[in-house]
Amino acid sequence: MNSSGRPVKIYDTTLRDGTQGEGISFSVTDKLLITQRLDAFGVDYIEGGFPGSNPRDIAYFNEARGLKLQHARLAAFGSTRRAGVKASEDAQLRTLLDSGMPVMTIVGKTWQLHVTEILRTTPEENLAMIEDSVAYLVAQGREVVYDAEHFFDGFKSDPDYAFRVLSAALRGGAGHVTLCDTNGGTMVDDFQRIVAQVVGEFGGDKVGLHCHNDSGLGVALSLAGITAGASMVQGTVNGYGERTGNTNLTTVLPNLFLKMGCTASCAGNLGELRELSLFFDELANLRPDTKAPYVGLSAFAHKGGLHANAAQKVKNSYEHIDPALVGNQTRVLVSDMAGRSSVAMKAKELGYALEEKSAEMKQLIEELKELEFRGYEFEAADASLKLLIAKALGVHRPFYVLEGYRVMIERHEGELFAEATVKVMVNGQPLHTVAECTGPVGALDKALRLALEGIYPELKEMELRDYKVRILESRSGANSRTRVLIESGDARAVWGTVGVSDNIVDASAEALTDAINFKLMLSRGGAK
Ligand SMILES: CC(=O)SCCNC(=O)CCNC(=O)[C@H](O)C(C)(C)COP(=O)(O)OP(=O)(O)OC[C@H]1O[C@@H](n2cnc3c(N)ncnc32)[C@H](O)[C@@H]1OP(=O)(O)O
Numbered sequence: 001m002n003s004s005g006r007p008v009k010i011y012d013t014t015l016r017d018g019t020q021g022e023g024i025s026f027s028v029t030d031k032l033l034i035t036q037r038l039d040a041f042g043v044d045y046i047e048g049g050f051p052g053s054n055p056r057d058i059a060y061f062n063e064a065r066g067l068k069l070q071h072a073r074l075a076a077f078g079s080t081r082r083a084g085v086k087a088s089e090d091a092q093l094r095t096l097l098d099s100g101m102p103v104m105t106i107v108g109k110t111w112q113l114h115v116t117e118i119l120r121t122t123p124e125e126n127l128a129m130i131e132d133s134v135a136y137l138v139a140q141g142r143e144v145v146y147d148a149e150h151f152f153d154g155f156k157s158d159p160d161y162a163f164r165v166l167s168a169a170l171r172g173g174a175g176h177v178t179l180c181d182t183n184g185g186t187m188v189d190d191f192q193r194i195v196a197q198v199v200g201e202f203g204g205d206k207v208g209l210h211c212h213n214d215s216g217l218g219v220a221l222s223l224a225g226i227t228a229g230a231s232m233v234q235g236t237v238n239g240y241g242e243r244t245g246n247t248n249l250t251t252v253l254p255n256l257f258l259k260m261g262c263t264a265s266c267a268g269n270l271g272e273l274r275e276l277s278l279f280f281d282e283l284a285n286l287r288p289d290t291k292a293p294y295v296g297l298s299a300f301a302h303k304g305g306l307h308a309n310a311a312q313k314v315k316n317s318y319e320h321i322d323p324a325l326v327g328n329q330t331r332v333l334v335s336d337m338a339g340r341s342s343v344a345m346k347a348k349e350l351g352y353a354l355e356e357k358s359a360e361m362k363q364l365i366e367e368l369k370e371l372e373f374r375g376y377e378f379e380a381a382d383a384s385l386k387l388l389i390a391k392a393l394g395v396h397r398p399f400y401v402l403e404g405y406r407v408m409i410e411r412h413e414g415e416l417f418a419e420a421t422v423k424v425m426v427n428g429q430p431l432h433t434v435a436e437c438t439g440p441v442g443a444l445d446k447a448l449r450l451a452l453e454g455i456y457p458e459l460k461e462m463e464l465r466d467y468k469v470r471i472l473e474s475r476s477g478a479n480s481r482t483r484v485l486i487e488s489g490d491a492r493a494v495w496g497t498v499g500v501s502d503n504i505v506d507a508s509a510e511a512l513t514d515a516i517n518f519k520l521m522l523s524r525g526g527a528k
């Protein structure tokens with residue numbers, strides 16, 4: 001990490017603009033946890049919410065006042081005073097001050113369209129609203145960040161007025177003026193040119209950036225603005241935010257620190273970035289974006305056989321950075337695009353030594369490609385793949401064999417129930433069991449456990465965590481090939497298995513059998 005790089009300030013607005021994103025909502029407790037996590041990560045500013053908006057944000061600030069933060073300064077967000085009202089008598093500004101926060105961020109208009117058509121006031125009164133509001137808060141001992149809403153649209157329509165807006169905020173005593181691409185429509189060249197003009201006029205030390213991702217450019221604009229001389233970046237973890245979101249901090253930070261020679265207080269903690277991203281998705285109750293640059297599960301996943309071959313020779317031949325720098329890791333995916341190198345690397349990752357030129361390797365690759373052709377997919381089914389490799393190497397030890405099963409489904413007086421009968425062989429002994437459940441897969445799982453748990457008690461620790469069905473090809477109506485992916489886990493591990501069949505219950509039985517055998521491999525040997 002380059003700790004002597006050009007310093008930039010990192011301003012997180014996940015708890016304010018992030019929560020303006022569709023489907024994003026945090027409880028007061030979530031917001032407090034997030035505040036502490038962001039502080040521990042080392043961001044400079046945390047915008048906690050909009051106290052003039054709702055009781056939840058007021059309750060959050062009441063609690064947040066008691067937090068002992070190590071580094072971050074907490075900001076409360078609001079807007080400039082209303083037209084024709086004194087700053088000292090404005091209800092919004094009063095609520096902001098009541099939050100008790102050291103930093104107040106206020107948004108105001110730059111674009112005259114918004115001044116005359118939305119605020120319905122005059123350009124001169126708008127300038128007075130900005131300067132008065134900033135000066136009033138500064139006089140109360142607060143650091144003020146002025147967010148110049150629609151700065152780029154305003155600048156394009158009247159550059160002189162846009163500059164007067166910034167001057168008014170700076171005259172009022174703003175510590176930073178943030179240039180906002182509120183509608184997210186600005187292109188990178190225009191953005192960089194306009195920021196350079198602002199920096200030329202006012203210097204870069206007090207200039208911040210706040211970009212939206214409507215044109216898919218939130219991160220690119222922020223980086224271009226830093227290149228043009230701005231010194232503060234606003235953004236949100238995972239890019240949450242109004243409409244298509246804000247500048248994604250999990251992308252912008254590694255670009256700044258690893259590629260652009262910049263540094264900030266959080267630069268030394270970049271190795272926690274993936275974990276930070278997952279923490280936010282967990283609290284937001286969102287499925288993590290596997291394709292997210294730097295932090296996504298697939299960010300360093302190699303599927304093409306040629307890539308895996310090269311990566312085996314030179315580790316970074318297909319990686320733009322060392323994944324560990326952002327807390328991520330290289331993954332090798334095995335599919336019908338795999339060659340010997342991919343399979344050898346994957347086997348090694350799973351704990352097996354499989355020679356690239358061996359007969360076992362040749363047979364395994366042929367089998368894998370054939371299975372993928374028939375609809376199997378091993379990318380999310382490492383446990384099934386491991387069983388397959390063990391079979392190819394002749395070291396597979398089946399702990400039981402599912403000889404046969406029967407499943408009946410019945411709806412009776414409005415109640416749905418399923419009954420499964422299974423016959424398994426364990427150590428040459430046949431066992432028959434029967435179990436009931438609401439659905440056929442649950443009944444099958446119960447019947448298998450009933451047969452096996454007496455012999456293998458550790459199966460009680462294992463649970464089915466996720467179950468996914470995919471119809472692979474619709475033939476005629478219900479006659480479709482089905483793939484079932486099952487995720488299982490215990491206190492120590494999580495593993496995926498796959499089954500494919502013309503029948504959904506049969507595909508489930510295959511995935512279930514692999515899942516149980518893998519659990520037994522883990523607990524009884526034969527697996528790393
Ligand atoms: C670009 C951004 O993301 S800015 C942040 C946007 N975030 C939010 O809007 C979420 C929180 N917002 C809210 O809870 C509500 O909108 C509130 C509490 C702020 C205001 O609610 P209400 O008083 O009911 O007003 P409403 O939302 O209908 O309209 C906004 C009012 O603020 C005025 N206003 C808008 N921007 C500003 C500004 N920068 N300075 C002063 N007044 C402003 C508008 O003119 C409008 O008043 P008017 O109808 O009298 O002209």
Ligand SMILES: CC(=O)C(=O)O
Pocket residue numbers: 017107147148149150180181182183210212
């Ligand atoms: C302030 C803000 O969120 C914006 O202008 O987009």
